[in-house]
Each structure stands twice: as structure tokens, then as C-alpha cells.
Amino acid sequence: MSKSDSDEDDFEELTELGEQLIYCILAEEPLENIKALVADAPLWYQNDAEGISCLHAAAYTRNRELVKLLIDEGAIWNSVDYLHNTAADIALSFNDTEIYTLIRDAGLRAELLLAVLSSRGAPADTSAMILQANDTTALASTDAFLSSKLRFTVDQNGQEICMLDANGEEVGVMMGWEDGIMQETARTLSSELERPKVINVGFGLGIIDTLFQSLSPSLHVIVEAHPDVLSHMRQQGWYEKPGVKILEGKWQDFINSEKLDGLVPEGGFDIVYTDPFSEDYGELRRFFGHVPALLGPRGRFSFFHGLGATNPTIYDVYSRVAEVHLSDLGIDVKWSEVNVSQQRHKWGNSRPYFTVPTYRLPLCIRRGNSSG
Numbered sequence: 001m002s003k004s005d006s007d008e009d010d011f012e013e014l015t016e017l018g019e020q021l022i023y024c025i026l027a028e029e030p031l032e033n034i035k036a037l038v039a040d041a042p043l044w045y046q047n048d049a050e051g052i053s054c055l056h057a058a059a060y061t062r063n064r065e066l067v068k069l070l071i072d073e074g075a076i077w078n079s080v081d082y083l084h085n086t087a088a089d090i091a092l093s094f095n096d097t098e099i100y101t102l103i104r105d106a107g108l109r110a111e112l113l114l115a116v117l118s119s120r121g122a123p124a125d126t127s128a129m130i131l132q133a134n135d136t137t138a139l140a141s142t143d144a145f146l147s148s149k150l151r152f153t154v155d156q157n158g159q160e161i162c163m164l165d166a167n168g169e170e171v172g173v174m175m176g177w178e179d180g181i182m183q184e185t186a187r188t189l190s191s192e193l194e195r196p197k198v199i200n201v202g203f204g205l206g207i208i209d210t211l212f213q214s215l216s217p218s219l220h221v222i223v224e225a226h227p228d229v230l231s232h233m234r235q236q237g238w239y240e241k242p243g244v245k246i247l248e249g250k251w252q253d254f255i256n257s258e259k260l261d262g263l264v265p266e267g268g269f270d271i272v273y274t275d276p277f278s279e280d281y282g283e284l285r286r287f288f289g290h291v292p293a294l295l296g297p298r299g300r301f302s303f304f305h306g307l308g309a310t311n312p313t314i315y316d317v318y319s320r321v322a323e324v325h326l327s328d329l330g331i332d333v334k335w336s337e338v339n340v341s342q343q344r345h346k347w348g349n350s351r352p353y354f355t356v357p358t359y360r361l362p363l364c365i366r367r368g369n370s371s372g
């Protein structure tokens with residue numbers, strides 16, 4: 001028998017075992033029968049009919065003991081079926097918070113472990129490190145983004161948009177529907193602060209910078225890397241606005257251990273915000289590492305939280321991953337919610353990059369500060 005024939009036989013056997021396991025779970029066969037199959041069947045297998053995994057099947061049958069067993073045996077928490085639902089989403093649809101939490105916490109543990117491995121140099125080959133902060137996975141890298149052409153326009157919904165052509169597919173770099181998120185973010189970050197010192201990464205449509213300008217900031221640093229955005233800012237007179245200092249380049253060129261001393265004003269920044277496009281969670285986490293040095297005693301930090309925002313469970317897991325990593329840096333996160341369910345109709349020609357109905361707004365404060 002040739003190698004390819006035996007590979008094919010192995011594949012068929014695994015497929016059969018995978019189908020059988022899912023079938024037995026859905027048929028609610030005795031746990032002993034299922035356990036016997038779990039030992040041999042591929043737990044990653046997703047069936048042909050609906051694309052569901054054994055974990056989805058266990059969530060459908062609401063079998064807590066089995067969900068736990070499958071997780072302990074290494075079932076995959078974030079595989080999605082043909083309808084883009086994870087097993088935890090299925091649990092959520094039954095209002096089964098116990099199963100939802102079991103799977104969500106398994107996801108959290110898996111992603112935290114991956115982050116540790118990745119920080120020790122292991123290849124980041126799964127979700128945590130490749131997950132884009134705004135789920136724009138079509139872009140290979142920040143450098144690819146920075147050399148691409150951007151288009152500022154108004155779409156058929158009458159909203160301002162900044163668009164990018166990513167391999168023939170249109171992606172909104174920034175879209176007017178995010179206005180509500182930016183309004184709420186600026187309000188949360190600035191409450192009770194007078195003439196704050198602000199640093200913002202990523203100008204985009206300038207929505208949040210316009211809001212920051214309305215606070216008459218004593219210093220307003222904007223870090224922007226894309227040449228097309230910089231020329232748009234020049235045309236709109238941003239270089240002449242009061243207190244504004246524009247740093248042309250990537251934030252990584254300015255916010256790093258060598259340059260931080262020269263960048264941070266006396267007493268630190270009062271408001272730090274970051275919303276770069278096309279960066280992965282690894283980069284966001286690197287940014288987190290500089291936040292304690294950027295913030296002054298009354299300082300507040302927020303970031304655009306689009307991590308996994310095309311699936312409710314993954315969004316939940318990443319909210320918690322970010323919270324754990326910020327907590328390790330001595331930063332507490334208070335979450336508030338912004339209803340963005342109306343944005344569903346405002347995608348125009350862009351690929352939807354944020355489809356959960358509620359935006360989770362992180363307000364981050366150094367532990368011990370009273371500025372919350």
C-alpha cells in the first residue's frame with residue numbers, strides 16, 4: 001500500500017470516528033459509550049452536515065458532565081460551525097450559563113497559556129496572537145497596510161468612511177457608525193478633567209481627536225503612521241490646532257523604552273487612547289506594557305476593543321484576556337457597554353468587522369489611582 005493510500009485510510013477512519021462521536025452525543029447515548037469513543041475519536045472533528053464539533057453537540061444536549069470531560073480531553077473551544085457559532089454560543093442560546101462559563105473559561109485558560117508561550121518565543125499559530133484588534137485578518141501586516149492606498153469618502157448611508165482595498169475586498173479602516181463608541185469613550189475618559197494632556201494613537205477619521213479638541217487640551221499628541229491619513233490631517237488643518245503635536249510614524253517608533261522619557265510630559269498624560277488598525281493582540285499587549293509609564297496620577301487609558309468582535313463568546317474571552325494582562329501590569333479595568341446594534345445596517349461595501357450588538361468599553365486606571 002502506498003503512503004498516500006494509507007493516509008487516505010487514516011483520514012477516512014478519523015472522519016468516521018468523528019462523525020460517530022458527534023452522532024452518539026446528539027443521540028444522548030450513555031456516557032460510558034461516549035467516553036469509550038472519546039479515547040480514539042478526533043475531538044477537533046467538525047461534522048459534514050452542520051460543521052459542529054463534539055463540544056457543540058454536548059452543548060446542544062446540555063450535558064455538563066460531558067462538556068467538562070471534552071474540555072479536559074482537549075476539545076477546541078473556539079471552532080465555529082457553518083452558522084459561525086461556537087459551542088459556547090449554543091449554550092448561550094439555551095441560556096445555559098453554567099455550560100457557557102465552562103467553555104468560556106476553558107477558552108480563557110487556553111488563550112492565556114498561548115500568550116505565555118508566545119512571549120517565550122513559541123510560534124503564535126492560533127487565535128490569541130493572530131487575532132486582529134479589529135478583526136481585519138485579510139491584512140498581512142502593519143507595513144502592508146501602511147503602503148496601501150486609502151480612500152476618504154461618504155458612503156450610501158451618508159456616513160464618513162476611510163476605506164482600504166485589502167486583496168480586492170473593501171475594508172473600513174474607520175467608519176462613521178463608530179461615532180457612538182468614540183463619543184462614549186471620550187466622555188468616559190475625560191469626565192471631570194480640565195484641560196487634560198492627551199495622547200491618541202491612530203487618527204482615522206479624527207472622530208475621537210475632534211472630541212478631545214473640544215476639551216481644550218493643554219497638550220494633544222496624535223500619533224499617526226499612514227501617509228494618506230497624514231495628508232488628510234494636513235488638509236483639514238490639524239497641524240495648526242491648539243495644543244496639537246503630530247508624531248508622524250508608527251506608535252512603536254515613539255512609544256518605546258528608549259523614547260518614552262522624552263515623550264511623556266511632566267506629570268504624565270491624563271488621557272491615553274489607542275485605536276490603530278491592522279494590529280494584532282500581541283502588539284496591543286506590547287502597548288499595554290507602556291501604559292503605566294504614560295499615565296499621570298489622574299490618568300485614564302482606553303483602547304478600541306474589537307478583539308474577536310465577530311463572535312460573542314470570543315469577544316467575551318478576549319475582554320477577559322486583556323483584563324488579566326492589564327491587571328498583571330497593575331491596571332484595573334472597568335467595563336461599560338455601548339449599544340451598537342444599529343451598526344448592522346451600516347456596512348456599505350465593507351466587510352463587517354464588528355458584529356456583536358454591544359461594544360465593551362474598557363476604562364483602565366492604575367491600581368490605587370482614584371480617577372475612576
Ligand SMILES: C[S@@+](CC[C@H](N)C(=O)[O-])C[C@H]1O[C@@H](n2cnc3c(N)ncnc32)[C@H](O)[C@@H]1O
Nearest residue numbers: 202204205206207208225226250251275276277
Ligand atoms: C481605526 S483608525 C482610528 C480611528 C479614530 N479612533 C477615530 O476616532 O476616527 C486607525 C488609525 O490608526 C493608524 N495606524 C495604524 N497603525 C498604526 C501604528 N502602528 N501607529 C500609528 N498609527 C497607526 C491608521 O493609519 C488609522 O488612521
